[in-house]
Amino acid sequence: MKMRPSSSSVPTLENAQAVLREVWGYDAFRPLQADSIESVLQQKDSLTVLPTGGGKSICFQAPALCVDGMAVVVSPLISLMKDQVDALVSNGVSSAFINSTLSLSEKRDIAEQIDRGEIKLLYVAPEGLLSDRMLDYLKKSNVSFFAIDEAHCISAWGHDFRPEYRGLRILKHEFPHASVHAFTATASGPVRDDIVSQLGLADAKVMVGDFDRPNLTYRMIRANKRLQQVADIVEKHRGESGIVYCISRKEVERTALALEQMNCTALAYHAGMSDRDRKANQDAFIKEKCDVIVATVAFGMGIDKSNVRYVIHSGMPKSIEHYQQESGRAGRDSLESECVLIYSGGDVVTWKRIMEGGDNAHDNSGALRSLEAMNALCTSPVCRHKAIVEYFGQTYTSDNCGACDVCLEEVELVEDPITLSQKILSGVIRTQERFGIAHNAKVLAGSNEKRIRDLGHDQLSTFGLLADEGVAAARLWIDQLIQQGYLLQTGEYQTISLSESGRRLIRRDGNPKLTVPGVSKSSPRRSVSVDSWDGVDRGLFAALRELRSRLASERNVPAYIIFGDATLREFARCRPDSIERVALIKGVGEKKLEDFGLAFLEAINDYCTTANLQRNVSTVVKVEPVQKREVIRPNAFASFEHFRAGASIEEVAEKMGRAKSTVTGYLQSFLQNEKITDSSAWVDEQTKTKILSHLHLLEEGKMKPMYEFFNGEISYESIRIVLTCKRNAES
Structure with missing residues (x-):
């Protein structure tokens, strides 16, 4: 599809809206998209900051189809280029990318298409664009404008600085008649100023979208058996696409293995893997052959997948910028999604150690401030x-x-936060507001450190006021009072002092929130999470998802390029009965209607006929609760092979070099996971008969009464093994 510019000298926003409907199947632009597109159409340099999921790509793709010539898009990731080009081609847009993955003949074919004026969008990496040969070639082509994607990479103040981006400043000099437009998802004020300066943009219009992502539910959970917490969240979202971020490669491998043991299709992704394995795993995730990707937070994935339903951080990111971008990979289709961050104080220590060993260890004060802000986000209520x-x-x-x-x-809050805050604020006043968080926390907790005694702070009236709660709790509450503005943290040594609101709080004038350390309430699915499922037939959605996956595999493209989850839900909600009604569904453009409309209509017809469902109506479907599933540790999993061979607990303990008590726990995991119903390999028949004959001794499932009845002749382990096998047989 080659879109024609309008008959007027300058294409209008109305032209772009027509393109949006015809190509992408949407009737209206999202917030800020229209302003950004108008800047492109009017050939005025611009910078657009739209959070992940805000629709940045449309801001340069739609106007590219309205103007004469070819738009050149600069992108730092090969995988991202391919995904965007695949998506454009599936919508009937003539586009291409040039990078190191192409053969010489493939590059020659693309050049011929450009010469014939057939390519509307060309994606290139910054290094490839800035080569003399490429620049000379593009000067002979009809370039309409340049779009710099991931523009924060040009700024040393940004969170993903790439030196090769600095050379893009040459574009304004080499192509004086082409406008330049920068796009990014994350950029603070200084970073925005730096982007405009480094690119040499002329009188640039800077547009910043709303950073809020209302469809995302954020949860910050203190680590407590972290791997189990991750497994519980994944289990709740079984069958949905999710990303799990870990700080270290070792943690990535361990988490991916644990999820595989739950029969969850999970794959690892980190910089220590070969390019081939990393690409294979990412492709499996994008094409929905794998539900979960487990990755290091330090490695950019270039994921452009719209239907990620949840993102888990198994460890604290090193900045809010990183967290906003990584968690923002969830819910790009605007459907409800969950973002869970599992953190501990040890994460801060880990990041500080990494920063101290990095290339910029001599100047990491900014990084440390970013880390503290991230920690405050996690700990403050x-x-x-x-x-x-x-x-x-x-x-x-x-x-x-x-x-x-x-x-x-x-979040569980303390019952009397004002009195607790008064104790903390009084403690800060008693130390004359000259010390940092750590020292004040130790004084309040009654620490016996020599420095505290030398300063005479063990004689203060506030010394030991929080002795029962401890230093960690005191630090947490001080952090929370800082986050809420009752305490200030200033100066080179980050000393803490009372703010005006803090001094009012001393007089009980205020409303602080302080959390109970290490305690949180249960985390049920947010009630609104079912809203976008209202009227959606889950069975039909699953059938359409399978069809989408099959079509994507046949075409070797990501599944969401066929149709996004939002469109599939509309199909399963409205259940259209004709191709004309399929065309009315949001997300169905002309090309996709032509390519896939009949296939999805037939699938809807087959399902509705079999299930005897009405068409063009909605039915609310009840969401069943998800059962918790125990995660299996890697060592336990290693024991399964021995138990399958009929080895005893003692034999497995000797082979693995583990204590008998530890291996007994492994056996329990084996019995539950493998649904073993025969206990004879570990408990003799006579003992088994005795146990099964005295089930009436179990009180509310407790084994102690039975154990005491047998007077220790039958072990707890034997009772537990027999009862587990019995439950497996009955389930």
Whole structure:
């Protein structure tokens, strides 16, 4: 499809809206898209900051189809280039990429298409674009404008600086008649200024979208058996696409293995893998042959997948910028998605150690401040949406977002936060507001450190006020009072002092929120999470998802390129009965209607006929609760092979060099996971008969009464093995 420019000298926004409907199947632009597109159409340099999922690509793809010539898109990731070009081609847009993966003949074919004026969007890497040969070639071509994607990479103040981006400044000199437009998902004020300066943009219009992602539910959970916490969340989202981020490669491998043991299709992704394996795993995830990808937070994935339903951070990211971008990979289709961050104080220590050993270890004060801000986001009981939005300099006006653990009242708060705050603030006053968080926490907790005694702080009236709670709790509460503005942290040594609101709080004038350390309420699915499932037949959605996966495999493209989850839900909600009604579904453009309309209509017809469902109506489907599933540790999993061969507990303990008690636990995991019903390999028949004959001795499932009845002749382990096999046989 080659779109024609309007008959007027300058294409209008109406032309772009027509393209949006015809190519992408949407009737209206998202917030800020229209402003950004108008800048491109008017050939005025611009910078657009739209959070992940905000629709940045449309801002340069749609106008490229309205103007004469070819738009050149600069992208840093080969995988991202391919995904975007595949998506454009599937929508009937003539586009291509040039990078190191192409053969000489493939590059020659693309050059011939460009010479014939057939390519509307050309994707290139910054290094490839800046070669003399490429620049000379493009000068002979009709370049309409340049779009710099992931533009934060040009700024040393950004979170993903890439030196090769610096050379893009030459574009304004070499192509004086082509406008340049920068796009990024994450950029603070200084980074935005730096992008405009480094690219040499002329009188650039800077547009910043709303950083809030209301369809994302944020949860910050303190680590407690972290691997099990990850497994529980994945189990809740079984069958859905998700990403799990870990700090280290070792943790990535361990987590991926644990999820595989749950019969979850999970694959690892980190920089220590070969390019081939990493690409294969990413392709499997994008094409929905794998539900979960487990990756290091330090490695950019270039994921352009719209239907990621959840993102888990098994460890704290090193900045809010990183967290906003990584968690933002969830819910790019605007459907509800969950973002869970599992953190501990040890994560801060880990990142500081990494920073100290990095190339910029001599100048990491900015990185440390970013880390502290991230830690504050995790530990403070304030609305997560509000905290993220205000971190990026925007105002959040809602009193309750309804989409985070704090506003959903899943965080356990102390009963009398004002009195507790008074104790802490009084302690800061007694140390004359001249010390940092750590020292004040130790004084309040009654530490016996020599420095505290030397300063005479063990004689203060506030010394040991929080002795029962401990240093860690005191530090947590001080952090929370800082985050809420009752305490200030200033100066080179980050000393803490009372703010004006803190001095009012001393007089009980204030409303602080302090959490109970290490305690959180249960985290049920947010009630609104079912809203976009209202009327959706889950069985039909699953059938359409399988069809999508098959079509994607046949075409060797990501599944979401066929149709996104939002479109599949509309199919399963409306259940159209004709190709004309299929065309009315959001996300169905002309090319996709032509390519896939009949296939999906036939699948809907078959399902509705078999299930005797009405057409063009909606039915609310009840969501069943998800059962918790125990995660299996790698060592336990290694024992399964021995138990399958009929080895005894003693034999396995000797082979693995483990204590008998430890191997007994492994056996329990084996019995449950493999659904073993015959206990004879580990318990003799006579003992088994005795146990099964005295089941009436079990009180509310407790084995102690039975154990005491047998007077120790039958072990707890034997009782547990027999009962587990019995339950397996009955399930």
